[in-house]
Amino acid sequence: MAKNWDEYHLVEKRALNLFNKLGYQVYDANQADEMPTRESEHEVLLLDRLRAAIKRINPWISDNNLNKAVNEIRPARIQATNLMDANSTIHEKLVKYIALKQDRGKGKKNQTVKFIDFDNPENNEFIALNQYKVKGKENIIPDIVIFINGIPVGVVECKNPSTCNEPEEDAINQLRRYQDIRYDNEEEGAEQLFYTNQILVATWKDSASFSTVGAPARQYRAWKDPYPYTKEDIAELIDDNVTLQDILLFSMFKKENLLDLIQNFIVFEQEGNELVKKLARYQQFRAVNKALTNIKLAERLEDRNGTVWHTQGSGKSLSMLFLALKLKRMEELENPTLLIVTDRKDLDNQITGTFQRCGFPNPIQADSVKDLKKQIQLGAGKTIMTTVHKFQENEDKKYPVLTEDENVFVMVDEAHRTQYKDLALNMRRGLPNACYLGFTGTPIDKKQRSTRRTFGNYIDTYTIEESVADGATLPILYEGRLPEQKVEGNNLDKLFDRYFTEYTEEERKKIKQKYATARAIAEVPQRIETICLDIIEHYEEKIAPLKAQIVTVSREAAAIYKEKMDKLNGPESAVIMSGDNNDIPLIKKYNTSPSEQKDLISRFKDLDDSLRFLIVCDKLLTGFDAPVEQVMYLDKPLKEHNLLQAIARVNRRFDEKNYGLVVDYYGIFDHLQEALAIFNKADVENAVTPITAEKPNLEQSHRQVMQFFEGVDMDDLEACISLFAEEDVRLKFKQAFKAFSKSMDIVMPHPIADPYRDDLKTLGRIYKAVRNRYRDKSINIKGVGAKVKDLINEHIKTVDIKLLHEPVSILNEDKFDQIIEEKDNDKAKASEMEHAIKHTISVKMDENPVFYQSLKERLEELIEKRVQGRLNFKEEIEGLHDIIHDIREVKSKAEKLGLSEREFALYEILIKNIDEESSQEVAENKGKYKISGETSTVQGNEQIKELTQKLMIELEDMAVIDWQRKKQRLKKMRRKIKLNLAKKKKFKSKLKGLTTQIMKLAKNIL
Secondary structure: OHHHHOHHHHHHHHHHHHHHHOOOEEEOHHHOOOOOOOOOOOOOOOHHHHHHHHHHHOOOOOHHHHHHHHHHHOHHHOOOOOHHHHHHHHHHHHHHOEEEEEEOOOOEEEEEEOOOOOOOHHHOOEEEEEOOOEEOOOEEOOOEEEEEOOEEEEEEEEOOOOOOOOHHHHHHHHHHHHHOOOOOOOOOOOHHHHOOOOEEEEEOOOOEEEEOOOOOHHHOEOOOOOOOOOHHHHHHHHOOOOOHHHHHHHHHHOHHHHHHHHHHOEEEEEEOOEEEEEEOOHHHHHHHHHHHHHHHHOOOHHHHOEEEEEOOOOOHHHHHHHHHHHHHHOHHHOOOEEEEEEOOHHHHHHHHHHHHHOOOOOEEEOOOHHHHHHHHHOOOOOEEEEEHHHOOOOOOOOOOOOOOOOOEEEEEEOOOOOOOOHHHHHHHHHOOOOEEEEEEOOOOEEOOEEHHHHHOOEEEEEOHHHHHHHOOOOOEEEEEOOHHHOOOOOHHHHHHHHHOOOOOHHHHHHHHHHOOHHHHHHOOHHHHHHHHHHHHHHHHHHHOOOEEEEEOOOHHHHHHHHHHHHHOOOOOEEEEOOOOOOOOHHHHHHOOOHHHHHHHHHHHHOOOOOOOEEEEOOOOOOOOOOOOEEEEEEOOOOOHHHHHHHHHHHOOOOOOOOOEEEEEOOOHHHHHHHHOOOOOHHHHOOOOEEHHHHHHHHHHHHHHHHHHHOOOOOOOHHHHHHHHOOHHHHHHHHHHHHHHHHHHHHHOOOHHHHHHHHHHHHHHHHHHHHHHHOOOOOOOOOOOOHHHHHHHHHHHHHHOHHHHOOOOOOOOHHHHHHHHHHOOOHHHHHHHHHHHHHHHHHHHHHHOHHHHHHHHHHHHHHHHHHHOOOOOHHHHHHHHHHHHHHHHOHHHHHHHOOOOHHHHHHHHHHHHOOOOOOOHHHHHHOOOOOOOHHHHHOOOHHHHHHHHHHHHHHHHHHOOOOHHHOHHHHHHHHHHHHHHHHOOHHHHHHHHHHHHHHHHHHHHHO
8 A cells, every 4th residue: 555655656657647548658667568669778769650750741751851850850960069959959840840852753842841740639649658768978767758759858757745855846956967957067867868858847746847948946837727628627537636737737748739839839049148948838828829719719800809918027028929929820810910019119129139039030120110111011921020109190190001901910018008099099090900919917997098998808817916826926025215315205395405405595496496306306416325325235235146226216316326336335336328419427427338238238137247236217127037136226206007017127036036125215115006006906916015014924934933942942953953853843844944034035134034033043053954964955945045045154154164064974984983973972973873874775775675674674773772771872873883884894795705786786685585494504694794704605605696696697688778668578587587596496485576676676776
C-alpha cells in the first residue's frame, strides 16, 4: 500500500493516465513497455517515427529529401551558438516549414515540407514516454517526454508533494539542470533534448506550472482555466477529482491545443543581449480564441467588436500579437488588413518593436497623416502601426472613407484613453466596416465615457486580484512620506508662504497668477532637496539593489531632482526627457536624444549596472516594462488611468521582489477614491493598498513563528536546533519563518517593523543553523527579500560566522572532524554527527543498498539506545565514529577484496542472500561490515567474488541504449542473472527475490 504514495504512483502515473485519455501512445518504463527505438542515447529524436510522419504528411517526398528534412531539425546538425538560438531556429522550421527542391512532374522547384500537420491533429503521432534517458554532458532521465511525430516538444518533471518540501522549486531546478542553464562555470545536463522543446512543466499532483526553455524559476506559471473546456469535462474524462495538475496537462496537451500553442502562441523576443522565448499564459490563450470565436460567429459586422480587459502587466501587447498571428493565418479572412492603434508615440514605437522583435511579418509604422491614409488605401494584407492622432483632418473637412473592406481589424491599445473624441470618430468614418477590438488594463465605465459602450462587451477579463493571485504581477503598496512637504490639500497655502517668504506681497501675488501654485511649490529646490535626502535614505535602507523611478511634476523639476541627487552623493541617476533649443539652460543640460534614452533604459534594466534611478516627467509612465524596478517615488499629480498605469511600472515580478512600492510625496493617495473616480470600485479593488495594511499580517505571522520557542531560551542555539529534529516540524517552521520574513520585507523601514527586528535576526540565525544541522536544503531564504537577507547575514557575522557556510561532508575528514571538535558539548557533537551520517546514507543508499542499509540500522539502533537511556551521548559518539569510519573506508574495503565499488555493491547483496545452511563460515560474517584484509580468506568469499565479477561484466555488456525500457532486454537480463545464481546452491531458496534486488541495483548504477 505504501508504494501508492511514491512519486511514480502519486504524480507520474496520474499524468501518464491523462495523456492516455487524451489519445497519446503512452510508453511506461515502470510497466516494462517496449520502448520506441533510437540510434543511441545521445539521439533525442525518435528518427523512425519522424521519418514516417514526414512521409505521411508529405507523401510525394523522395528518400533523399526525406533525409535532408530530418537533418534540418536534428539537434546534432543544428549550427547555433547556444540553446536559445537552436530552439528558435527549429521552432521556425516547425511552424513556417522548410523548402526543398524536388521535381514533382513540372521541373525541379522548391516544395514545402511540413514536420507537423497543424490543420489535421489526427494526422500526427502523439507519444508520452517516461524515464527517457539522454546522454549529454551528464546523463539525464526526465520523468515524461512528450513527442509529436518523433520530435520531443514537452518535458514534464514530477515531484512527490508528500516527500518534497518544495516540489515546484525542486522540479524547476531539475529542469534547469537538464538544460545546463543553472551555472556559468559548470557544465551539466543534456541540452540537446531541449533544442526542439516547446513546453516545460513542473508538476506535483496538487498543482503544476509551466514555462519555456531558458526561463528562470519566477517565470513558471499555473494554467488555471481549461477554456474552451470546463473542469467538469476533465472530471468526466479522468473519473476523479480535478487538480491543477490535471487542468494544466489537459489544457496545454490536448492535441488541438498543443498544436495551437506551438503554432500561434510562441514568440522569441530580443531583450537586451538575450533572446527570450515567450509562451502565452492561460488568459492570453483564452482571450485570443474568444475574440476569434466572436468574429467567426458574428451575424452582424458590429457583433465582432469587443473589449479585452487584462490588468496592467499581464501581457496585453503579446495578446495583441498572438491575435494578429492567428488573424493572418485564418484562410476565411483572405489576408486581412491589421491596424494597431496607440495614443502615444513611445507606445507606437514600443508595440512596433514588439511585433518586429517577435518576427511578425513586415509591420509598417505609418510616419504621417498622409502616409497612414496611403497605407490603408494601398490594399489588403498589411499590418499598419499608428497613433490615433494620425486620424486627423482639416477642421473644415469631413474625414474621408479610406476603405469599405470588411476584413480590416483594428486593435486599439490602452483603449480607455482616447477613444471617446473626434480622432476616434474619424477612424470609424475612415474604416466604417472594420472590426474594432479594444485592449485595456483600466476600463472606464463612468458618465459619458465607457470602454464597453465604445468597443462592445467584454470578450475576456483578467482582474488585478486574479493577476496577483496567479503570481503574474505583484501587489502594489503605497506609503505617504514627509507629510509636511505635500503640495495638495491644507498644506498648499502654508507651503507657499514658507517657500516664498522672502518675496514681497506683490511678487507673491504675481507668482500665484503666473504659475499654478502647486506646480510652483513642487519645483522649489529647497523642497526637492529635502525629498531627495529622504529618497536616498529610504532607497538604501529598503530597496537596494533593486531599482527606482522618480516621477516629477515638470521637466524643470526633473532637472532639479538630478542636481540634488548628485549633490547629496546619491546612487547613480539619469534623467529621461526630450527637449528643444528653446529650453532654459537647466533643462537643456539634461535633455536626452532617443539613442541616449535607449542606452540609459538598457542600463537601468540590468541589475548589475550601477544606474539605479531614472528621473522622469512624462516618459516611461505607460508601457515601460522593467521588472528590476521596485519603487516609484511619486511627486506629480496623477489620477484616473494615468495614476493606475504609472504605478503599474512596479508590479512586474523579479527575484527577491515580493511587492511593488509607490512612495507618495505629493499627497495623491490622501484622496485615492477621488483619483480613481472614473472606475467602478470593483474594477480597481486592491489596485494599490497602504503599506500599513500589512500590520495585521505581520503581527499574526510573528505570533505563529514565535510559538515554536515557547519555554525555550532563544539564545541557546543548541536547544533551539533540537526542536526541529522532525522533518514535518521543520517544514512548518520554514513556512512560518518565510511568512514573517516577507511581512518584514514589506514594512521595513516603517516604524511598525521596529518591535520585530531583533526577533527577525535571532530567528534568521536559528533558521540557518537548522538548515545546516539537518542537511535540509529546503530550508532556505529564497524569496524573503534582499534586505531581510542582509539583516540576517549581518547579524550572523557578528554572532557566529560559521553558520554562513554550507555543511561539510563527513568524507572531508579534516574539516568535518574539526567542526565536531569545536562543538561545545557531547549532545551537540552527537547531533551533528548523527545528521551528517543520515544525509550521507540517504545520498549513497542506491549505490550500495545492503552496505548502507546496514549502517542505517546501526545508526537507528544507537539512537534508540541513547533515547532509552542505555547509552549516554559520549558512548553514542563512539558508535557514530565507527559508522563514519566505515563510510570513509568503503572504497578501501572494495579494493581489499579486489573489487570495484560497483562490484562491491553487488557482492554485498550476494553475501547477504546466501542460504543460512549452505555456508556457516560465510553466514557468520554476514552483516559484519568492518571488513579487513583477512575477509577474503573466509571460505566461500572467493566463489562469491568470482560470481560477482562475472555477473557485473555480463550486466554491463547487456546495458545497451534504453535497456531499462526494453521489455525483451529486461527479460534476458533477469534470465542471465537467474542462470548464474542457479548454479550456486547457496541461493536456491532466494532466486526470485535476489534477481529483483540485482536488477534494481543495475538500474541505479549502470
